[in-house]
Amino acid sequence: xxxxxxxxxxxxxxxxxxxxxxxxxxxxxxxxxxxxxxxxxxxxxxxxxxxxxxxxxxxxxxxxxxxxxxxxxxxxxxxxxxxxxxxxxxxxxxxxxxxxxxxxxxxxxxxxxxxxxxxxxxxxxxxxxxxxxxxxxxxxxxxxxxxxxxxxxxxxxxxxxxxxxxxxxxxxxxxxxxxxxxxxxxxxxxxxxxxxxxxxxxxxxxxxxxxxxxxxxxxxxxxxxxxxxxxxxxxxxxxxxxxxxxxxxxxxxxxxxxxxxxxxxxxxxxxxxxxxxxxxxxxxxxxxxxxxxxxxxxxxxxxxxxxxxxxxxxxxxxxxxxxxxxxxxxxxxxxxxxxxxxxxxxxxxxxxxxxxxxxxxxxxxxxxxxxxxxxxxxxxxxxxxxxxxxxxxxxxxxxxxxxxxx
Numbered sequence: 001x002x003x004x005x006x007x008x009x010x011x012x013x014x015x016x017x018x019x020x021x022x023x024x025x026x027x028x029x030x031x032x033x034x035x036x037x038x039x040x041x042x043x044x045x046x047x048x049x050x051x052x053x054x055x056x057x058x059x060x061x062x063x064x065x066x067x068x069x070x071x072x073x074x075x076x077x078x079x080x081x082x083x084x085x086x087x088x089x090x091x092x093x094x095x096x097x098x099x100x101x102x103x104x105x106x107x108x109x110x111x112x113x114x115x116x117x118x119x120x121x122x123x124x125x126x127x128x129x130x131x132x133x134x135x136x137x138x139x140x141x142x143x144x145x146x147x148x149x150x151x152x153x154x155x156x157x158x159x160x161x162x163x164x165x166x167x168x169x170x171x172x173x174x175x176x177x178x179x180x181x182x183x184x185x186x187x188x189x190x191x192x193x194x195x196x197x198x199x200x201x202x203x204x205x206x207x208x209x210x211x212x213x214x215x216x217x218x219x220x221x222x223x224x225x226x227x228x229x230x231x232x233x234x235x236x237x238x239x240x241x242x243x244x245x246x247x248x249x250x251x252x253x254x255x256x257x258x259x260x261x262x263x264x265x266x267x268x269x270x271x272x273x274x275x276x277x278x279x280x281x282x283x284x285x286x287x288x289x290x291x292x293x294x295x296x297x298x299x300x301x302x303x304x305x306x307x308x309x310x311x312x313x314x315x316x317x318x319x320x321x322x323x324x325x326x327x328x329x330x331x332x333x334x335x336x337x338x339x340x341x342x343x344x345x346x347x348x349x350x351x352x353x354x355x356x357x358x359x360x361x362x363x364x365x366x367x368x369x370x371x372x373x374x375x376x377x378x379x380x381x382x383x384x385x386x387x388x389x390x391x392x393x394x395x396x397x398x399x400x401x402x403x404x405x406x
Contacts, residue, residue: 037124044115056091063397065367068387076106114358154351174333178373204230210334213237247312258324
């Protein structure tokens with residue numbers, strides 16, 4: 001779209017030169033690819049009377065959340081405050097007579113984000129994001145570790161008849177801290193039944209999937225190893241009493257430590273020791289190749305007694321496929337998804353969100369996930385600092401998203 005006669009597009013584009021290196025690399029990774037993915041999302045609206053394209057509304061919402069918007073109202077305010085060059089890059093409609101931009105209002109944004117197919121949107125955004133992650137870590141043979149975990153959106157419980165909060169199950173790339181997909185878990189089912197639908201559309205060949213004890217299920221192991229040519233690391237607790245007893249009875253005292261690590265921070269001193277042993281036969285779990293015993297010794301930095309926590313796990317990775325240090329890193333890395341949930345609650349105040357109707361909660365969660373991943377891929381030192389950086393200039397989110405032409 002040509003620049004306006006009083007063109008502000010040049011000053012906007014000049015901001016690209018001031019972006020951090022990570023932002024410029026993302027911009028170079030492929031212009032308009034995000035818009036192409038968004039264009040594949042079906043528009044839920046009737047064609048008659050539609051004034052704003054679905055892709056332009058979705059792109060504007062992504063940019064606004066990247067700049068710190070936490071609600072439909074805030075998204076609408078960001079769009080209305082954006083200068084004409086930014087609106088042009090987003091594809092916002094202009095009046096055919098006056099040539100003035102007509103940004104979508106808060107009511108339009110609300111209707112679109114509450115009615116759009118959240119599952120398709122999640123898949124398209126996840127596909128775009130995974131391409132960015134692969135571009136950031138192009139090393140051949142790198143084994144990607146993916147963490148699966150769920151989160152309840154507490155603020156939505158007040159809108160449901162049964163008082164149940166919207167619950168989402170997500171898969172996250174541990175190294176990039178990027179959510180590559182998420183599915184809803186309704187009140188008639190649970191996370192276990194949504195595990196395969198969450199991962200089914202992803203190419204997992206050679207990847208390793210980590211999950212907590214809830215997902216230590218034989219069906220999940222078969223799905224990953226046989227169906228997806230992937231590997232698993234599953235925590236084992238007493239919800240699998242037979243398997244737990246088998247692991248606990250193994251002669252761990254005779255197994256040397258394969259990996260040790262020490263952390264000091266968050267008010268405590270923590271020593272972690274991992275032991276891994278090959279289980280050629282005998283474990284009653286599909287494709288189990290190694291048993292793992294992880295011991296954590298924790299003491300407050302201001303003194304006090306040590307306490308010891310022992311965790312057992314199993315993996316389909318054989319000893320020649322992963323070192324004990326790698327296993328320890330992937331188990332530790334699983335908590336990146338908990339850290340992501342913390343950021344959503346603290347920085348984006350997700351549990352206080354008033355978005356409760358339709359697909360709005362899932363879509364807003366996706367927008368927050370995407371914003372966090374983009375910020376981390378851009379190499380920012382902190383999420384709150386980065387959102388303030390993007391909020392000060394409307395061109396900055398577009399440059400990072402690859403929506404500003406060069």
